[in-house]
Amino acid sequence: MSQIRTLICLFFFYLRLLVIDVPFRRFVFKPIPRESGERVIGLFHPNAADGGGGERVLWTIVQYLQRYRPQFSLVLYADTDCSVETLTSDASAHFGLSINASALRLVRITGLDALRPSRYRIFTLLFQLAVGGALARQALASGRPDVFLDTHGIPMAYPVAKMAGSRVGTYTHHPFVSSDMIWLVESRVSQFNNSKVISKSAVLTRVKVFYYKLVTTAYRFCGGAVDVSMANSQWTRAHVKAAWGLDPTVVYPLCTIDDLLDMPLEGRVSGQIVSVGQFRQEKNHELIVRAFASAVNGMTKADLARTSPSLVLVGSVRNDGDKAVLDSVNQLITDLKIETMVSIEANAPYPRVLALLASSQAAVHAMRDEHFGLVVIEAMAAGCLMIAHNSGGPREDIIADSGAGLLAETEAEYAAAMRQVWTDRLDGMRAQGRVRVQTVFTAELFKTGLLGAVDDMVRVCQR
Numbered sequence: 001m002s003q004i005r006t007l008i009c010l011f012f013f014y015l016r017l018l019v020i021d022v023p024f025r026r027f028v029f030k031p032i033p034r035e036s037g038e039r040v041i042g043l044f045h046p047n048a049a050d051g052g053g054g055e056r057v058l059w060t061i062v063q064y065l066q067r068y069r070p071q072f073s074l075v076l077y078a079d080t081d082c083s084v085e086t087l088t089s090d091a092s093a094h095f096g097l098s099i100n101a102s103a104l105r106l107v108r109i110t111g112l113d114a115l116r117p118s119r120y121r122i123f124t125l126l127f128q129l130a131v132g133g134a135l136a137r138q139a140l141a142s143g144r145p146d147v148f149l150d151t152h153g154i155p156m157a158y159p160v161a162k163m164a165g166s167r168v169g170t171y172t173h174h175p176f177v178s179s180d181m182i183w184l185v186e187s188r189v190s191q192f193n194n195s196k197v198i199s200k201s202a203v204l205t206r207v208k209v210f211y212y213k214l215v216t217t218a219y220r221f222c223g224g225a226v227d228v229s230m231a232n233s234q235w236t237r238a239h240v241k242a243a244w245g246l247d248p249t250v251v252y253p254l255c256t257i258d259d260l261l262d263m264p265l266e267g268r269v270s271g272q273i274v275s276v277g278q279f280r281q282e283k284n285h286e287l288i289v290r291a292f293a294s295a296v297n298g299m300t301k302a303d304l305a306r307t308s309p310s311l312v313l314v315g316s317v318r319n320d321g322d323k324a325v326l327d328s329v330n331q332l333i334t335d336l337k338i339e340t341m342v343s344i345e346a347n348a349p350y351p352r353v354l355a356l357l358a359s360s361q362a363a364v365h366a367m368r369d370e371h372f373g374l375v376v377i378e379a380m381a382a383g384c385l386m387i388a389h390n391s392g393g394p395r396e397d398i399i400a401d402s403g404a405g406l407l408a409e410t411e412a413e414y415a416a417a418m419r420q421v422w423t424d425r426l427d428g429m430r431a432q433g434r435v436r437v438q439t440v441f442t443a444e445l446f447k448t449g450l451l452g453a454v455d456d457m458v459r460v461c462q463r
Contacts, residue, residue, distance in 0.1 A: 029140050029141065029144040029164035029165055030143060030144060031143065031144050031145075031146075032073075032075060032142075032143030032144060032145055033143070034073055035073075038071075038072075038073050039071070039072050039073070039146045039147070039458055040072070040073045040074075040075060040145040040146050040147070041065065041072050041073070041074055041075070041145060041146065041147045041149055041454070041457075041458075042075045042076075042077060042107075042139070042140075042144075042145030042147065042148050042149065042166070043058065043061070043062065043074065043075065043076045043077065043149050043151060044077045044136065044139060044148060044149065044150045044151065044152060044154065044157055044161075045058045045076065045077070045078055045150075045151045045152045046077070046078055046079045046109060046111075046112040046115065046135055046152060046154075047078070047079065047112055047152065048076060048078035048080060048087060048091075049078065049080040049082055049087060049090070050318070051094050051316065052278065052316075053173070053253065053372075053374045053375075054151065054152065054153070054173050055091070055095075056095050056253065056254075056374070057151060057171060057173070057232070057253045057254070058151045058152075059088075059091040059092075059095055059097055059099060060095070060097060060253070060254045060446070061149075061151060061171070061450060062074060062076070062088075062091075062099055062104060063097045063098060063099050064254075064446075064447060064450055064451070065454065066099065066100050066103050066104075068447065068451055069451065069454065069455075070103070072454075072458070073105070074103065074104050074105065075104075075105045075106075075107055075143070075145055076104055076105070076106050076107065077107045077109055077139035078106065078107075078108065078109065079108070079109050079110055079111065079112035079135075080106075080108065083106075084101050084104055084105070084106040085101045087101075087106065088100070088101040088104065089101070094350070095256070096256055107139060107142045107143070109135055109138045109139050110138070111131065111134065111135050111138065112135075114127075114131045114134075115128055115131055115132065115135070115154070116319075118319075118320075118321050123211070125176070125177060125212075125215045126211075126214075126215060126218075128154075129155060129156045129176075129215070129218055129219075129222075130156065132154035132155065132156040132157050133156035133157060133159070133160050135154065135157065136148075136154065136156065136157035136160040136161055137160050137164075140160065140161060140164045140166070144164050144165055144166055145166055146166065146167065146458070147166060147167050147168075147169055147454075147457045147458060148161035148164075148166035148167070148168050148169070149169040149170070149171070149454075149457070150168075150169070150170045150171070151170075151171045153170075153172060153173055153174060153176065155176050155218075155219055155222035155223070156218075156222055158170065158222045158223070158225040158226050159221070159222055159224075159225040161225070162225035167227045167228075167457055168225050168226050168227050168228075169226070169227060169228045169229070169230070169453065169454070169457045170226055170228075170229045170230065170248075171230045171231075171232070171251070172229065172230065172231050172232065172236055172240050172248065173232050173236065173371050173372070174236060174371035175219075175236060175239040175240055175243060175371075176215075176219050176222075177212060177215045177216050177219050177243075178239045178243070178369075179239070179242065180239075180369055180391075181212060182209060182212045182213065182216070185198070185205060185208050185209050185212060216243065219243055219244075220243055220244060220245075223240070223243055223244030223245075223246060224244070226244065226246060227457060228249075228453055228456045228457045229244070229246050229248035229249070229453075230248055230249050230250075230251045230449065230450070230453050231248040231249070231250055231251070232250075232251065232252065232253055232371060232372045232393075233250065233252070233371055233372045233392070233393040233396065233397045234250055234393075234396045234397050235369070235371065235372075235392045235393050235395075235396045235397065236248075236371050236372070236393075237250050249449055249452065249453050250449070251445075251446060251449035251450055251453065252372070252397070252440075252441050252445060252446060252449075253372060253374055253446070254443055254446040255374060255377045255378070255381070255437065255441045257377065257378060257381035257437060257438070257441075259354070260354070260357065260378055260381035260382040260383075261381050261434065261438060263357070263358040263382050263383050264358075264383070265383045265427065265430055265431065265434075268359055268360060268361045268383075269310070269359045269360065269361070270307060270308045270361070271307040271308040271309040271310055271361065271422055272310045272311075272312065272359060272360045272361055272362075273292070273309070273310070273311050273312070273360060273361065273362045273363065273364055273387075273418060273421065274311075274312045274314065274356045274357060274360040274362075274363050274364075274379070274384065275288050275311070275312070275313050275314070275315075275363065275364045275365065275366075276314050276315060276353060276356075276357070276363065276365075276375045276378075276379065277315045277365065277367070277375060278315045278316050278317075278318065278322065279315050279316070279317050279322045279323075279325045279326045279329070279346065280321070280322060280325060281325055282367055282368075283315070283325075283366070283367050284366035284367055284368065284389075285313060285325065285329045285366070286328070286329060286332055287366045287411060287414065288311070288313070288364055288366050288414065289311070289313075289329060289332050289333055289336065289338075289342065290332070290336070290411050291364075291366075291408075291411045291412075291414030291415045291418060292309075292311045292338065292341075292342065292415070292418060293336040293338050294411055294412070294415040295309070295414075295415040295416075295418040295419050295422075296309050296338065296341065298415065298419065299419065299422075303422070303423070307422040307423070309341060309418070309422055310341050310342070310343070311338075311341060311342045311343075311364075312342075312343050312344075312345065312356055312360070313329065313342070313343070313344045313345070314344075314345040314346075314348050314352075314353055314356055315346065316346070316347050317346045317347055326344070326346060329344070330344065354382075357378065357379060357382035357383075357384060358382060358383075360384050361384065361385060361421055361422075362384050362385040362386070362387060362418075362421040363375075363376075363379035363380075363382075363384040363385070363386055363387070364386075364387040364388075364414070364417075364418070365379075365386070365387070365388045365389065365394065366389055366414065367389055367392075368389055368391050368392070369389075369391050369392040370388075370389060370391070370392040370393050370394055371392060371393055372392075372393040372397065372398075373388065373392070373393045373394045373397075373398055376388050376393075376394050376398050376399075376405075377398060377437045377441055380398070380404065380405065380433035380434060380436065380437045381434055381437045381438065383430055383431075383433075383434055384430070384433075385405065385406070385421055385426050385429055385430045385433065386398075386399065386404075386405035386406065386433055387405070387406045387407075387408055387414065387417045387418065387421070388405060388406075388407055388408075389407070389408065389409060390407035390408060390409045390413075391409070394407065395407055398436075398437070399433075399436075402432070402436050403429065403432060404429065404432045404433040404435075404436040405429065405433050406420070406429075
């Protein structure tokens with residue numbers, strides 16, 4: 001019933017947007033006050049107060065624009081109760097950045113909770129599309145920037161911003177919908193976003209494929225409003241290009257790895273593997289736990305005594321959905337009778353995460369189609385041998401065919417990679433991984449790509 005009410009509200013919102021707001025946009029969407037000749041860049045990131053990888057990119061963009069393009073006025077649209085001073089202070093401390101609160105204006109919006117997938121039992125992507133447009137309209141009603149830069153990934157915000165009169169830029173972390181998602185449904189693969197009820201039914205599978213293609217059409221429409229686009233990896237770039245027909249500039253997220261590069265390769269805890277990642281379904285912690293159990297069960301008592309295998313799962317728990325995932329992983333560990341070898345550290349402080357990376361022989365990451373993989377780069381920089389999923393950014397951008405890590409996909413492949421870590425030293429591969437991230441994912445490349453894209457957006461405004 002609540003979803004029906006939401007649909008009705010959204011219908012009347014878009015009716016008002018098209019009938020009233022767009023024809024009279026000069027009166028509805030007034031420019032943000034500014035000094036004469038000043039250009040205003042609006043950063044649209046409703047969950048700016050969170051501490052994930054997307055927020056790290058947002059705040060890094062803020063830092064770099066303040067440092068290298070001080071002539072631009074910056075406005076942040078976010079759903080938060082925090083002051084701009086608290087937001088910037090927390091971001092600086094959490095991500096190791098230096099942000100000037102006085103050079104950033106905060107425009108508060110509300111409704112972020114309506115974007116969360118847990119709110120909807122069906123048609124989640126369509127609801128998120130529609131709600132995203134409503135959030136953008138709310139943000140722009142407070143003042144229209146010259147450049148509207150979405151760093152969150154809310155596609156319906158693009159046509160709304162375009163209709164309001166702003167030039168539109170995007171930093172895309174992950175395509176909203178992709179051909180890989182459609183392929184998984186067509187192949188009737190069961191996973192966190194394709195339940196067994198659907199994968200086992202030919203009829204429901206055809207319905208869901210049609211639904212995804214409908215969402216893909218809407219996503220293509222949204223992309224038509226974008227003037228300049230950035231993508232965080234080659235994998236993301238390829239999917240965005242296929243969806244929008246627009247070729248984004250690849251701007252790898254800034255990887256602050258200097259401290260990690262100083263961690264010694266020697267003196268690691270024998271057999272210890274660490275996994276760093278938020279406790280969300282798509283991070284696939286259960287695959288990691290099952291693979292670990294399979295790996296140790298396939299070893300002799302002598303090998304177990306010699307290698308002392310252990311697994312540490314560390315990550316943040318943000319809400320009830322994450323807590324449910326954590327509880328499920330804990331139960332699986334109990335069911336597999338590996339409690340003595342597996343430990344979980346939820347919401348560990350950053351210094352503790354660094355200590356685990358410094359002491360572990362290897363790190364494991366199991367998310368399918370990870371759009372980039374900051375944690376993969378950090379683990380490699382810290383000297384861990386990386387075992388990552390054979391898809392997305394880890395396959396195409398980070399490890400690729402460099403021989404700087406191991407790629408796996410199935411439980412058996414992950415188990416084999418873990419046993420290889422325990423039985424072979426692979427010190428050369430660990431060192432090679434560190435060299436790769438040190439030379440490929442540099443601050444200078446991030447700076448050049450970001451500033452070039454932003455300058456392009458501003459030039460579009462001057463036409």
